[in-house]
Amino acid sequence: MNTLVALCAVGAEKILGNEIKLLGYKLAGNAPGRVFFTGDDDSLFRSNLCLRTADRVYLEMARYHAEDFDQLFDGVYSVAWQDFFKKDSKVTVDKVRTYKSVLNSEHAIQGIVQKAIYKKLGDVWQMSSLPESGEVSDIRIFITENEVQVCLDLSGLPLHKRGYRTDGGIAPLRETTASTMLQFMLWRRKTPFHDPFCGSGTLPIEACLYAHNVAPGFGRRFALEQLPIFNANRAHEIKCAEAEKIRTDVECRITGTDIDPTAIQRARTNAEHACVMAGRALQMIGSDARIERPDFDVADFKELHAPYETGLIICNPPYGERLGEEGQAKQLYRDMASLFTDFPQWEIGVITSNKHFQECFGHYATTLKDLKAGNLDTTFYMYNGTEKAKNHGDSQRKPVRHKSNSNRGKKEWR
Numbered sequence: 001m002n003t004l005v006a007l008c009a010v011g012a013e014k015i016l017g018n019e020i021k022l023l024g025y026k027l028a029g030n031a032p033g034r035v036f037f038t039g040d041d042d043s044l045f046r047s048n049l050c051l052r053t054a055d056r057v058y059l060e061m062a063r064y065h066a067e068d069f070d071q072l073f074d075g076v077y078s079v080a081w082q083d084f085f086k087k088d089s090k091v092t093v094d095k096v097r098t099y100k101s102v103l104n105s106e107h108a109i110q111g112i113v114q115k116a117i118y119k120k121l122g123d124v125w126q127m128s129s130l131p132e133s134g135e136v137s138d139i140r141i142f143i144t145e146n147e148v149q150v151c152l153d154l155s156g157l158p159l160h161k162r163g164y165r166t167d168g169g170i171a172p173l174r175e176t177t178a179s180t181m182l183q184f185m186l187w188r189r190k191t192p193f194h195d196p197f198c199g200s201g202t203l204p205i206e207a208c209l210y211a212h213n214v215a216p217g218f219g220r221r222f223a224l225e226q227l228p229i230f231n232a233n234r235a236h237e238i239k240c241a242e243a244e245k246i247r248t249d250v251e252c253r254i255t256g257t258d259i260d261p262t263a264i265q266r267a268r269t270n271a272e273h274a275c276v277m278a279g280r281a282l283q284m285i286g287s288d289a290r291i292e293r294p295d296f297d298v299a300d301f302k303e304l305h306a307p308y309e310t311g312l313i314i315c316n317p318p319y320g321e322r323l324g325e326e327g328q329a330k331q332l333y334r335d336m337a338s339l340f341t342d343f344p345q346w347e348i349g350v351i352t353s354n355k356h357f358q359e360c361f362g363h364y365a366t367t368l369k370d371l372k373a374g375n376l377d378t379t380f381y382m383y384n385g386t387e388k389a390k391n392h393g394d395s396q397r398k399p400v401r402h403k404s405n406s407n408r409g410k411k412e413w414r
Helices: 013-022 042-050 069-077 106-125 175-184 202-211 232-243 261-283 326-335 338-342 357-361 385-392
Strands: 002-007 026-031 034-039 056-065 090-099 136-144 147-153 193-195 254-258 295-298 312-315 347-352 367-373 376-383
Touching: 002 042, 013 026, 013 034, 013 175, 034 042, 042 056, 042 232, 056 069, 069 106, 069 147, 090 106, 106 136, 175 202, 175 312, 175 347, 175 367, 175 376, 193 202, 202 254, 202 261, 232 261, 254 261, 261 295, 326 357, 347 357, 357 376
Parallel strands: 090 136, 193 254, 193 312, 254 295, 312 347
Antiparallel strands: 002 034, 002 056, 026 034, 056 147, 136 147, 347 376, 367 376
């Protein structure tokens, strides 16, 4: 049995944990931005292939107590590194994270860990130096209250890099964050979905892959595949098993609009790449079926009204850094209040790093969730249909003036 560590946005640990449980693996605890779980040998590949909200997956190589560099060195040296690397591998300690520990110099910890790994490999292979001419393998170290966790990267590129997006445009939303938002809103494929600020199409595309049960990792490779422990035949079997789960018989209403024609073209291209990726997965099991593409159209969100009685809007509107001016962002949020009247029975989710969003929007969220991905602190504001109606008339919650119920000038889309 293996112990693995999946990284995610801080605040998304429960969502990721639910995903891991649905794959059939046992949770073993969590920390901010990390979820620990145990799984069989298949889990090393399958978790990378299937997890939608994980940023990376690591294999735990050792866990032990250390309060000085000798203890740190000995613990790393005790690992059978020769089973995981080739003789020409280049091993790097890419990051160190410490919390309330005696050892807290990241640079010194990196040096000791790398020295211990190379010492072990050199002793086992009877080599005074290693060529380091092959593939790079990354090690990450977590030290929490003097407990050291030594982890081997199985993902390589971050898992939000699905492989279908050739151009993200300006400040694109991470695919893993988009999937987390869908899970927070408990979206189901039968519910119409729309993103009025779709940009490069990340939210509708992730919704499409989720609705059709397409594993997000079909379009890319993982660092695991260059390690001696990788079983290519078994990985192919796992891919075929996941391809069998793809649903091509479902009807979804997934749409996106944006005021920028270039963004819409980019979204259509990215969606086509994602759906072709799914088609290639289906070809592995002898199927020539295809999945339905999301619909994208050029439109200002102020021109839209709900084409269905109920549905879900999730969006990542431009904020200060992207618009260039804080004032522009605030005016945009004031204008976005039209979504409450133009989509009266729809649930709405908005993610932004702008702390003035609710004040400007004029409505206070039913639920909100802080998410930190990378260096960006964001908040996800969620409004359900019942609370929307109540909050809209609550004078203490700064309501906006109701617009006319007329849909004159509003744009229909399907």
